[in-house]
Amino acid sequence: MPGRKPIKVALLGCGTVGTEVVRLLTDQAADLTARVGAPVELAGIAVRKPNKHREVPAELLTTDVDALVESDVDVVVEVVGGIEPARTWLLKALKAGKSVVTANKALLAEHSGELFEAADAAGADLYFEAAVAGAIPLLRPLRESLAGDRITRVMGIVNGTTNFILSGMDSTGAGYAETLEEATRLGYAEADPTADVDGFDAASKAAILASLAFHSRVTAADVHREGIAGVSAADIAAAKGLGRTVKLLAICERVTDNGTDSISVRVHPAMIPRSHPLAGVNGAFNAVFVEADAAGEMMFYGKGAGGAPTASAVLGDLVAVARNKVVSGRGPRESAYAALPVRPMGHASTKYHISLDVADKPGVLSQVAAVFAEHDVSIAAVRQEGRVDDASLVIVTHAATDAALRSTVDKIGGLPVVREVVSVMRVEGEES
Numbered sequence: 001m002p003g004r005k006p007i008k009v010a011l012l013g014c015g016t017v018g019t020e021v022v023r024l025l026t027d028q029a030a031d032l033t034a035r036v037g038a039p040v041e042l043a044g045i046a047v048r049k050p051n052k053h054r055e056v057p058a059e060l061l062t063t064d065v066d067a068l069v070e071s072d073v074d075v076v077v078e079v080v081g082g083i084e085p086a087r088t089w090l091l092k093a094l095k096a097g098k099s100v101v102t103a104n105k106a107l108l109a110e111h112s113g114e115l116f117e118a119a120d121a122a123g124a125d126l127y128f129e130a131a132v133a134g135a136i137p138l139l140r141p142l143r144e145s146l147a148g149d150r151i152t153r154v155m156g157i158v159n160g161t162t163n164f165i166l167s168g169m170d171s172t173g174a175g176y177a178e179t180l181e182e183a184t185r186l187g188y189a190e191a192d193p194t195a196d197v198d199g200f201d202a203a204s205k206a207a208i209l210a211s212l213a214f215h216s217r218v219t220a221a222d223v224h225r226e227g228i229a230g231v232s233a234a235d236i237a238a239a240k241g242l243g244r245t246v247k248l249l250a251i252c253e254r255v256t257d258n259g260t261d262s263i264s265v266r267v268h269p270a271m272i273p274r275s276h277p278l279a280g281v282n283g284a285f286n287a288v289f290v291e292a293d294a295a296g297e298m299m300f301y302g303k304g305a306g307g308a309p310t311a312s313a314v315l316g317d318l319v320a321v322a323r324n325k326v327v328s329g330r331g332p333r334e335s336a337y338a339a340l341p342v343r344p345m346g347h348a349s350t351k352y353h354i355s356l357d358v359a360d361k362p363g364v365l366s367q368v369a370a371v372f373a374e375h376d377v378s379i380a381a382v383r384q385e386g387r388v389d390d391a392s393l394v395i396v397t398h399a400a401t402d403a404a405l406r407s408t409v410d411k412i413g414g415l416p417v418v419r420e421v422v423s424v425m426r427v428e429g430e431e432s
């Protein structure tokens with residue numbers, strides 16, 4: 001836009017995502033100018049080792065992040081990751097009235113309250129579409145399109161790395177370690193991939209989703225978290241035998257009890273029917289179901305990880321905050337007025353799949369069934385395989401509280417007729 005003052009952008013970080021942000025900004029410069037109503041100018045790129053970044057203009061590179069943030073830039077885009085020093089940089093930017101675009105879910109899941117307060121005080125924007133489910137437009141629909149509805153549930157696959165690993169184990173029998181290595185090579189995994197496999201990344205995303213969906217502040221510490229490190233080839237085979245597959249799910253629910261609302265939020269592996277729409281979500285793809293009172297069910301699907309898909313979401317946010325700058329407007333602020341409490345995991349209603357190695361003699365089933373009855377857990381299906389010395393008992397329960405199911409499994413493990421509790425996994429989704 002000739003004559004229009006450019007929107008100056010500081011880019012912090014130039015790794016998997018940052019490199020693609022620079023490419024898209026450069027390749028689409030003319031279109032972005034037209035869409036924003038002013039040129040979008042990359043003023044500097046902060047990195048740790050400038051001589052390692054031959055793919056971007058050398059004159060833009062700097063190691064002095066503070067000076068870049070404090071310069072006359074209008075927008076700070078952060079794709080470094082981690083809590084500190086990213087938190088300090090972004091607070092500094094927001095307090096100075098610079099809008100922020102970030103892909104940093106770890107930071108947002110801990111400190112979004114503080115960041116939003118700084119943004120509000122200075123009249124700046126804070127956008128973070130790339131932080132959950134990569135390229136998929138999901139946070140903007142929650143913050144804006146569905147702001148007039150009452151969301152009851154957000155559930156899905158939000159980590160590309162673990163989905164890539166579980167899909168590989170299920171379809172080709174690929175090993176855990178080799179698939180993780182491949183996910184890292186493809187740029188899906190976090191700098192420390194234990195954040196992915198232990199469920200921390202998905203838990204951060206679940207906290208962000210629950211905060212937006214239920215207008216409350218939910219942090220990563222509020223999320224019940226289990227990763228996929230304990231998922232074995234035997235679990236995958238057991239799931240297959242039952243017409244199911246294993247996925248790492250993030251589940252955020254509004255629970256209404258005696259007219260009072262609370263939030264249940266958890267991340268754990270679960271067996272789902274192979275006919276379930278999430279069962280066909282493979283590789284680094286993510287998919288998220290949203291249920292709202294008036295809208296009903298919606299499904300969001302697309303690439304959840306990788307440099308280019310994530311950069312697409314970053315650029316979308318950059319255009320939004322730049323447009324706001326051009327018209328001196330602002331995007332949505334934090335909406336946490338409902339302040340709903342988070343329920344402990346023990347109160348969550350879940351179903352279990354339990355595989356037991358048992359002595360194959362009369363009375364075993366009745367002893368096991370008695371423990372379920374004692375804990376008020378009802379059995380949906382039982383399958384016994386094998387004969388003397390090599391028997392296995394597979395039990396699928398109806399929904400019960402997670403606390404009751406855990407106590408049931410603990411007590412069954414102590415029965416003399418049970419040689420080993422081979423696998424315990426939650427079951428989600430109805431058979432269709």
Ligand SMILES: NC(=O)C1=CN([C@@H]2O[C@H](COP(=O)(O)OP(=O)(O)OC[C@H]3O[C@@H](n4cnc5c(N)ncnc54)[C@H](O)[C@@H]3O)[C@@H](O)[C@H]2O)C=CC1
Pocket residue numbers: 012013014015016017018046047048049065078079080081082085103104105106130131134187188189190191304305306307310
């Ligand atoms: N890779 C992906 O698929 C996705 C990544 N994200 C998020 O995007 C962010 C960036 O991720 P990636 O690009 O994959 O990470 P990366 O590790 O490839 O890149 C990080 C960049 O930050 C730079 N950096 C680190 N510490 C620095 C410091 N103190 N000063 C200056 N520069 C520093 C590194 O040199 C590197 O250029 C993270 O928050 C991540 O969680 C979000 C969605 C998807």
Ligand SMILES: N[C@@H](CC=O)C(=O)O
Pocket residue numbers: 131132133134158159160161162188189190196201304305306
């Ligand atoms: N490590 C993350 C990257 C995107 O958020 C993932 O695997 O999903």
Ligand code: NA
Pocket residue numbers: 129130131132133134135136137138139313
């Ligand atoms: Na997204």
